[in-house]
Amino acid sequence: MSYQALYRVWRPQTFADVVGQEHVTKTLQNALIRQKISHAYLFSGPRGTGKTSAAKIFAKAVNCEKAPISDPCNECETCRGIMDGSNTDVIEMDAASNNGVEEIRDIRDKVKFAPNSSTYKVYIIDEVHMLTTSAFNALLKTLEEPPKHVIFILATTEPHKLPLTVISRCQRFDFKRITAHDTIKRMKQIAKEAHLLFEEQAFEVIARAAEGGLRDALSLLDQAISFSQEKITLEDALTITGSVSQALLNKLAAAIYEQDLASALHSLEQLLMEGKDPTRFTEDFILYYRDMLLYQTAPNLDEALERVMLDEDFKTLAEKIPSEQLYTYIDILNKTQQDMRFSNQGQVYLEITIVKLCQIEVNKQTIEADQVQQLYAKIHELEKKIIELQERGVQSNTESKQISPKKTSRATKTFKPQIGKIREVLREATREELNKVKNSWGKMLERLNRSQAALLNDAEPVAASANGFVLKFKYDIHCQMAMDNQTFTKTMAEALQAITGNHYILLGVPEEQWLNIREEFIHQTKDQSSSGKNQEHEEVQEEDPVVAEAIKLVGSKLVEFKE
Structure with a gap:
């Protein structure tokens, strides 16, 4: 066969050709130049990231006739022999098919012999x-102390399955997934040198489908070249990778957000008619919403996006859909993906999921209540700052002179309760009426909407009569907002009337002012009761001359009357 796959034709021949593994290639090149070569290396990482290629390049560099050198010359007899496989001193072995103890014992016996034509024997x-x-046990001793002319290079995609005794005897290099940017750059270079016509978006689809493996990307590119006519187009790339076009995903996501069920199901039917796999589509849709969530939080991290391309439709949609809704979408799709693994009816599950997504209702009252709570927290912080500034102003005479009376009065403005009506309620207040209001409080809150109930989070009834009750608020601003809202007070009074049968007048008061009003009322009541006793004492004083004389001598406070 004269034709070779692209990943074989374009296999890296120097460390500079190894894409996206600079942290590995630079270390190996420095070791080659300084001649600090270890006896065993472990290359681990995902498939198609250049582990075996780097091992062969290293084998050429240590045996190159121009050594010490950072890159093999690829021109000398040794380099050419390793490249075409005719050099018997570089032995490649597949442990998947040669995993028995006999094969390892054979290696152990042959490492003793010197290389035929090279400086080192390299076992890959x-x-x-x-x-x-x-x-592994048969390899351990040889791996730890091989002859000076032997180098072992072990490659694996699953390093966690290796015994720790093997890992500790090697210098370990971890190969990472190749980024989509580096993959696209490499494919462009190959296409340019191979004189291929292509659309850049097609390479983006292939790079994302390869999931960090350059060999997978080149295999998909090879397939796209065979599938396309003269130019590798976006549609060709979508077809061979089984991916869904960005335009259709945008259209379906817009229909779901607008709750247009007919349009959403029509788009889904169109995708399935094109032969898209329901499981693969569900995965693509999860990544689509995941990318949208990342774009909302960090719009500049293009490389973090797994699935989407940042076109105008996607950006517009990302600005409309709130993040809470995206969380719900991802949860539903993830559950669907799990259910589809254990069912043969993937299409049915997917259609039901689209119906669910279209019927999601955002609870606006919940959002409104959350916003009210956030507003209260900010107001409370501002109140604290104002009090701190006022205290500083009192301590500093210079600052207090600069503050005008108008501004001070505005800063210290507080809610003015209806003290006269509050006192009337206190005169007629009873424990029974207060308990009646408190027992009905929970049912009354259920009749209010969330934003109204949020105003009463820090409020409680403290006194009640047959005609009205006093409602104490923790903060002035909450009391002001509640009492100025006539709709709120009316709704609250009607709710209590429906539960208790009484029509109460609502009187709001901040907590600090309530303490003062209550204390004044108690003192006033005591003074009134004591004034009656004083009048009786005065009458006694006027009638009894002995008592009058005693008061003149020691004062009225020290005189006690006993009958």
């Missing part, structure tokens, strides 16, 4: 985690 063992426990 791919998928080393597939070796059996006995094979």
